[in-house]
Amino acid sequence: MVAFHEAVGATLGVTAVDQRALAVIMGAGSVSAGELAKEIGLTPGAVTGVVDRLARAGLARREPDPQDRRRLVITAVPGAFGDAFSGLAKAMAELTDRYTPAEQAVIGDWVARTIAVLREQTRILNERR
Amino acid sequence: MVAFHEAVGATLGVTAVDQRALAVIMGAGSVSAGELAKEIGLTPGAVTGVVDRLARAGLARREPDPQDRRRLVITAVPGAFGDAFSGLAKAMAELTDRYTPAEQAVIGDWVARTIAVLREQTRILNERR
DNA sequence: CACGACATTTCAGTACACTGAACTAAATTG
DNA sequence: CAATTTAGTTCAGTGTACTGAAATGTCGTG
Numbered sequence: 001m002v003a004f005h006e007a008v009g010a011t012l013g014v015t016a017v018d019q020r021a022l023a024v025i026m027g028a029g030s031v032s033a034g035e036l037a038k039e040i041g042l043t044p045g046a047v048t049g050v051v052d053r054l055a056r057a058g059l060a061r062r063e064p065d066p067q068d069r070r071r072l073v074i075t076a077v078p079g080a081f082g083d084a085f086s087g088l089a090k091a092m093a094e095l096t097d098r099y100t101p102a103e104q105a106v107i108g109d110w111v112a113r114t115i116a117v118l119r120e121q122t123r124i125l126n127e128r129r
Numbered sequence: 130m131v132a133f134h135e136a137v138g139a140t141l142g143v144t145a146v147d148q149r150a151l152a153v154i155m156g157a158g159s160v161s162a163g164e165l166a167k168e169i170g171l172t173p174g175a176v177t178g179v180v181d182r183l184a185r186a187g188l189a190r191r192e193p194d195p196q197d198r199r200r201l202v203i204t205a206v207p208g209a210f211g212d213a214f215s216g217l218a219k220a221m222a223e224l225t226d227r228y229t230p231a232e233q234a235v236i237g238d239w240v241a242r243t244i245a246v247l248r249e250q251t252r253i254l255n256e257r258r
Numbered sequence: 259c260a261c262g263a264c265a266t267t268t269c270a271g272t273a274c275a276c277t278g279a280a281c282t283a284a285a286t287t288g
Numbered sequence: 289c290a291a292t293t294t295a296g297t298t299c300a301g302t303g304t305a306c307t308g309a310a311a312t313g314t315c316g317t318g
Contacts, residue, residue: 007254070295125136
């Protein structure tokens with residue numbers, strides 16, 4: 001999975017950090033540059049570069065906030081991320097079809113719990129520094 | 130999962146590439162520096178650095194090949210990789226216990242097939258360059 | 259046993275993302 | 289409405305991993 005993400009990044013011209021930033025953006029719907037900086041642990045100066053690369057790759061957009069014109073509203077471009085993963089999505093959909101609904105439920109449960117475990121373990125590792 | 134790997138790398142002082150190299154080493158049992166270079170797509174010069182970092186982190190060992198003293202036999206240090214992931218391994222073992230043997234079989238089947246899909250999709254992406 | 263081929267290391271140069279500080283522009287406050 | 293705070297960008301400096309080429313040591317071969 002790590003190798004796959006690296007390959008996606010190489011074809012799109014974005015780093016691993018950029019992809020994690022995109023995940024944050026998609027998860028939140030939209031974020032400001034400052035929020036993004038805090039979330040991924042970079043300085044505001046570095047975030048400019050992150051958003052530059054995501055925008056150049058067509059994955060995110062940078063718009064001024066109409067309420068507060070100092071701020072940016074950074075949003076994911078709908079579909080762009082999916083396009084990069086369309087081959088994977090198709091193959092995974094075919095894979096899912098091999099299982100009964102009951103089996104799919106078990107798999108889904110396991111995946112959700114595994115994600116929770118990974119999040120927790122990541123938190124522990126990052127705390128120890 | 131990508132974030133977790135990054136956190137592991139940061140605590141051990143190895144890069145994502147280094148970790149993929151370690152996976153190659155463990156998968157093959159042992160490799161020479163040249164084989165490793167070809168496998169992960171780096172020049173021989175860069176591989177010296179990769180092995181340096183893995184050795185410094187206590188994850189791999191670099192020994193001269195007794196048959197051909199120009200060559201290196203690079204092996205993984207048994208247990209070292211597992212130690213870095215011991216927290217994850219424990220949590221995942223507990224998670225596994227929540228499921229019946231039949232359910233575990235379904236999950237195992239899905240994981241194996243998902244890995245195959247990811248390998249294939251990674252190959253396709255890397256080919257397109 | 260000398261010669262060319264091979265495996266790895268070393269080293270200078272390059273690329274690139276990050277930090278920290280200065281800067282611009284916009285909002286808030288008194 | 290001036291002064292302060294806040295948001296983001298720019299820029300010089302830094303760290304680090306990679307490439308390409310030269311150097312070192314070792315293996316086969318005629």
